Amino acid sequence: MKRRRDGFTLIELIAAMAVLGVAMATVTLALHVLYRVDTRVRDSLAWQANLDRFTVAFRRDAHEAEEAQLPPAKGPAKNPDELLLRMPQSTSISYVLGSRSIDRMVRQGDKLLSRESFRLPAASAQWNVTTNSGVTKVTLRLLPLGPATDGLHQRREESVSAVTRLFRVQAGKKVG
Helix, strand or coil: CCCCCCCCCHHHHHHHHHHHHHHHHHHHHHHHHHHHHHHHHHHHHHHHHHHHHHHHHHHHHHHHCCEEECCCCCCCCCCCCEEEEECCCCEEEEEEECCCEEEEEEEECCEEEEEEEEECCCEEEEEEEEEECCEEEEEEEEEECCCCECCCCECCCEEEEEECCCCEEECCEEEC
16 A cells, blocks of 8 residues: 655755746846846936937037137147137137036136036047038037947947027027
């Protein structure tokens, strides 16, 4: 006569624990990958929102500017890191390229009225000012550094352009 068993053997318990361990490792890896993707998407969205904020401010400033100029480059760099926009009423706005940001400073004479900073991704930035038939065009080019893709998004060159003196003040109204 056979005896009835009420429990599990040690081998059965070890096999069940191994299966559960593999399942937990798989879930942990999936959660880690999801976290990394979420971080990259958030960074990408934040960068795009920052670029949009910069574009609005830059174009508004350039359109109202009477003159745009690139002061001579400082140090060993060949490209200037500052753009100076001369505004009406002795106001000037300078955009200074930093290692990971662009700083916008509004001055009236020597007095600093406001300062704003726009975060950049790892990119090489370059100002360009061209004048053709009395029209001055100001362009900022952002060239990505590092690999062409980050595994999620294709990195591409960004360019922001604006024309100075687009708005002229006549009798207190802006006319395009």
